[in-house]
Amino acid sequence: MKNERMIIVRHEKLARDTHLLMLEGDLARDIADPGQFVHVKIDGFYLRRPISIADYDPLNDTVTLIYKVMGNGTKALTRFQIGENLDVLGPGGQGFPTSQIHSEHVLIIGGGIGVPPLYSTAKKLKENGVAITSILGFRSREDAFLVDEFRALGEVHVTTEDGSLGRSGRVTDALPDVKDNYQHYLSCGPTVMLKAVADLLPDKEGYLSMEERMGCGIGACFACVVESKDEKGYKRICCDGPVFKAGEVVLA
Structure with missing residues (x-):
């Protein structure tokens, strides 16, 4: 850094x-x-x-x-x-390992302010010849952004909690609308959303980017620790993440 x-x-x-x-x-x-x-x-x-x-x-x-x-x-x-x-x-931090994702089709799932880091990720995958389908979730039409930019990269499904734009509901409500021909999914948003996505896609390989308050940003203060499933027992979101492979950390 x-x-x-x-x-x-x-x-x-x-x-x-x-x-x-x-x-x-x-x-x-x-x-x-x-x-x-x-x-x-x-x-x-x-x-x-x-x-x-x-x-x-x-x-x-x-x-x-x-x-x-x-x-x-x-x-x-x-x-x-x-x-x-x-x-x-x-x-x-550690970003999405786009160079290691060898898939024909990837599903992008973003919620609210979790959408931004997925934009450059989708662009990079598109450059690598990967087909992109995106689900973008917002509270309402007034909160939506980057929708046209994602549409330039592939198919887009939009959800809003109040139904003012796209499908009414949360991002997980749009999963049935997406053809099940993707090999990986990449998601960023609130932890409760990430957990719901991972629980609904247990047979897919996924990467999750966690949103968290941070102190130092370099792993020294342990302010952004999350429980992990390895022998160490924890990960620091600021330096070990914010991107983790699905199943690597505990999504409470």
Whole structure:
């Protein structure tokens, strides 16, 4: 991981309480896999904010983040302007192992702010010749984003909890609508969603990206520990994850 002051080159609202932030800097060249994150320092706040990487372009040195306003820190982040810079630490964690996924067809399942890291993942798989089907879940039409971008990569099913866009319900309600011809699934979202997805797809090989509050972001503080099924008994989401193979950790 490197610490860099990155320049803001784009900053706009995408959906309700959801913003896109594009940064320019050398850090873009260090991203190994889609699904990694950066730790952003916001002046006036002690802890950095972990934000997953939605897209990256090492040729143009840009990293795109999509974040949701969840509290005072992310609310303060919305006030940063194009041309200003941010103190960014990253890239952190283990992303989706796209180079190891040798499938003809992959199912992408994202819920809410879990959708962004799946976008660069889907793009990478598409570049590798993999067919993509996506299920994207949101609370309502006002909360939806990146739907057209995913449609450019393949078939898309949208669910909203209030039924204002796509199918009414949660992402798991759309699983029967998807043809069962995919070999892998990749998912990111709340833990309860990940558990439901894994329970419904026990015969498929999957990778799950966990959302969690973090302290240091490098594995030293043990603030983001999750129970694992190996002899060690635990994993640190910030450095051992956030992406885990389905069944590797306990989804309480």
